[in-house]
Amino acid sequence: MVILFTGTNLYFIEKANSKVEREVRLNNWDFLKKDDLQKVLLKSGVVTSAEETYLYFNDEFGSFKKFLVKEGDEVKAGTPLFEYEVTDFTGQKDVLESEVDQLEDEIDSIEDNISDLERLENSLPSSYDEEEMPLEASALETEYDLKKEIASRELEIDRLENQVDSLESQISDLESYETTLIVESSSEGIVKDLSHSVQNPLMTIASNAVIVTTDLTEKEIMDVEENMNAKVQSEVEKKTKKGLVTHVSSLPKRDPHLQTDSMYPIKIQLQDEENKLLPGHHVLVSVITDEVKNALVVPVTAVEKSGSKKHIWVLTDKGLVKKRTVETGLQVDGQVQIKSGVKAGESYIVNPDEVPALRNGASFITALEWDKIKLRDLKKMDRPEVLENLLLGILERK
Numbered sequence: 001m002v003i004l005f006t007g008t009n010l011y012f013i014e015k016a017n018s019k020v021e022r023e024v025r026l027n028n029w030d031f032l033k034k035d036d037l038q039k040v041l042l043k044s045g046v047v048t049s050a051e052e053t054y055l056y057f058n059d060e061f062g063s064f065k066k067f068l069v070k071e072g073d074e075v076k077a078g079t080p081l082f083e084y085e086v087t088d089f090t091g092q093k094d095v096l097e098s099e100v101d102q103l104e105d106e107i108d109s110i111e112d113n114i115s116d117l118e119r120l121e122n123s124l125p126s127s128y129d130e131e132e133m134p135l136e137a138s139a140l141e142t143e144y145d146l147k148k149e150i151a152s153r154e155l156e157i158d159r160l161e162n163q164v165d166s167l168e169s170q171i172s173d174l175e176s177y178e179t180t181l182i183v184e185s186s187s188e189g190i191v192k193d194l195s196h197s198v199q200n201p202l203m204t205i206a207s208n209a210v211i212v213t214t215d216l217t218e219k220e221i222m223d224v225e226e227n228m229n230a231k232v233q234s235e236v237e238k239k240t241k242k243g244l245v246t247h248v249s250s251l252p253k254r255d256p257h258l259q260t261d262s263m264y265p266i267k268i269q270l271q272d273e274e275n276k277l278l279p280g281h282h283v284l285v286s287v288i289t290d291e292v293k294n295a296l297v298v299p300v301t302a303v304e305k306s307g308s309k310k311h312i313w314v315l316t317d318k319g320l321v322k323k324r325t326v327e328t329g330l331q332v333d334g335q336v337q338i339k340s341g342v343k344a345g346e347s348y349i350v351n352p353d354e355v356p357a358l359r360n361g362a363s364f365i366t367a368l369e370w371d372k373i374k375l376r377d378l379k380k381m382d383r384p385e386v387l388e389n390l391l392l393g394i395l396e397r398k
Helices: 002-014 090-123 132-176 377-379 383-396
Strands: 024-026 029-031 034-049 051-056 062-067 080-086 179-186 189-194 205-208 211-216 229-233 241-248 266-269 282-299 304-306 309-315 323-333 335-341 347-349 365-366
Touching: 002 024, 034 189, 034 241, 034 323, 080 377, 090 132, 090 229, 229 266, 282 323
Parallel strands: 024 365
Antiparallel strands: 029 347, 034 211, 034 282, 051 205, 062 080, 080 179, 189 205, 211 266, 229 241, 229 282, 241 266, 282 335, 304 309, 309 323, 309 347, 323 335
8 A cells, every 4th residue: 555655646746737836835925915115225423404604794883892791602683792883974875884784685585485386376276186195295295395395485484684783773773873883683592602802703603403414425426316205204203204315415524635525414304393303413314215115025035036027926716826927126124016017915925936846837735823722713613514614625726
């Protein structure tokens, strides 16, 4: 009996077109699923003031007297900063009036720009059908960007108007024959530096708003563009903050040199309104250089290359293995996007290189997963149902 059993099996195995020869056993297979892929550039970064305002002093028509603030003081719009003594009333008044005219022209220009943005915002469709969801999402994103830009322009107008108020206050004092004039701050911030030797810039005020900066290598800078999304993590705040790349420098941080690598700075604006990060805090920056949402994703081990074509092995509902030509996309951390050739929900072989005798059109069998068989579930089934499922498993070979 042993000789007969062994000989019969060897015969079927060696026989051409044998059913035994066509069957492949699969231990590692999965269903095609959708997921988000992100290609991320990780860098160390540092928090710094979003903007620094420099104040200059012209000693042609006056002489500096004293500072009214010290380094580290927090100032607001209208806070007195320093005093100076006027030596030429007419000359100083002409300078101040010229600066007021220049600032008012700048305000008019920004107001025109805001009007254009508001007209563009009003031109967006106000309602959408359910079938137009992609258009709706795009329109909402555009509307958000417009509102944000308008708000930024309005803040700039407030700052310029504060400067005008300060200058007009000095002009008024001159007309009253005041010899000592006071220069006021036009924005909020912290006094970062004072030039006690009365060298320009006389004073530096760092804004309360912060940004994150990091330096990129010559290769990394080629993959980063403005308006790319980013994530910022720190030990101070455990949660991850959203950011946006607002500036990518086209010039190296320091003068180029043959013996050193060039580094290019970028700036990232934090999107979260609540912020506990202070200038000087060190953070981990993740710049999202490429992203695909809701994509079909498989491990790179599932994709085979044959010349310029790529394939994955799909398991059909008839118990056969089929070789499908696919188009791949973004590849990140061992995962690759499948653009076409298969559909979500289909089964595929995860590691085809590890499956012996794998051929297109071959039948397949899979191992019984004992951990998914529950005795209590079997007890609930009657004998005909058990027999039916047993025969289905043998005959259909799923």
